[in-house]
Amino acid sequence: MSVVNYGTREITCKIVYYGPGRSGKTTNLQHVYSQLPEERKGKMVSLATETDRTLFFDFLPLDLGTISGFATRFQLYTVPGQVYYAATRKLVLQGVDGVVFVADSQSRQLAENIESLQDLHANLADEGFDPRTIPLVMQYNKRDLPPGEISPIEELDETLNFRGVPHYAAAALSGKGVFESLRSISTLVLSRLSAPASKGS
Amino acid sequence: MAKEPEEEGGEFADFLADVSKEIAERVESLAPAPKPPKEEKKKTPVVAASERRKTPVAEAGLIVEWPNIADRVIEEIR
Numbered sequence: 001m002s003v004v005n006y007g008t009r010e011i012t013c014k015i016v017y018y019g020p021g022r023s024g025k026t027t028n029l030q031h032v033y034s035q036l037p038e039e040r041k042g043k044m045v046s047l048a049t050e051t052d053r054t055l056f057f058d059f060l061p062l063d064l065g066t067i068s069g070f071a072t073r074f075q076l077y078t079v080p081g082q083v084y085y086a087a088t089r090k091l092v093l094q095g096v097d098g099v100v101f102v103a104d105s106q107s108r109q110l111a112e113n114i115e116s117l118q119d120l121h122a123n124l125a126d127e128g129f130d131p132r133t134i135p136l137v138m139q140y141n142k143r144d145l146p147p148g149e150i151s152p153i154e155e156l157d158e159t160l161n162f163r164g165v166p167h168y169a170a171a172a173l174s175g176k177g178v179f180e181s182l183r184s185i186s187t188l189v190l191s192r193l194s195a196p197a198s199k200g201s
Numbered sequence: 202m203a204k205e206p207e208e209e210g211g212e213f214a215d216f217l218a219d220v221s222k223e224i225a226e227r228v229e230s231l232a233p234a235p236k237p238p239k240e241e242k243k244k245t246p247v248v249a250a251s252e253r254r255k256t257p258v259a260e261a262g263l264i265v266e267w268p269n270i271a272d273r274v275i276e277e278i279r
Contacts, residue, residue: 068228
């Protein structure tokens, strides 16, 4: 859980980008990374196969500097979307504070979106989180594809967003909707910031 | 592909501004309340040795009839 630590004056939040394979999770992180000023650019860790599929996970540490006297760090992760990396997805979800679900807007990918969302809920529950309350935003990616190939936002929202969480149309390749989604999940996560349970934790 | 970072008013700067505002509000509302001044501990009154109450032997619950009790326990076991 995200914690504001008054002892060490630190705030750390973990945000995971979840979604089916090839929906654009890594592209989201790549866009965020590309927009970082040089002095804040850490190292984006990306483990991909030869065909650019995420093999393990992507990790982008975001050092936001000192805000209100607190050293603030966001950790952005992606999970591998392919079905057979279930164990890795579960591992990456440990200690998560908020989730951006990156859905593929292509009509033919609707079943994969649903399957991934169900997988997210199951893994969150397994990790002890309540899937109904954890901070979540939906990102409907690839809105730049021809209209005939993608589902309308309303249809995606009706099918996937039964919690009624904030949703964003995105085209991660050009950066559209990427920071809107990140800003939204950050606000949700920060609104749940809590003081540490015990002194010095 | 990804765009070049913008120096002023870029996406990251806007994001950082929003996050900073949110954190400022949260930190303020979560700031630990100042601790109330400590109450002075009451000192244990010191009693002079001569004034200390001497506990009578009977009050201390001292068993003085060991043989009888031992006999009764042995009887119970049998």
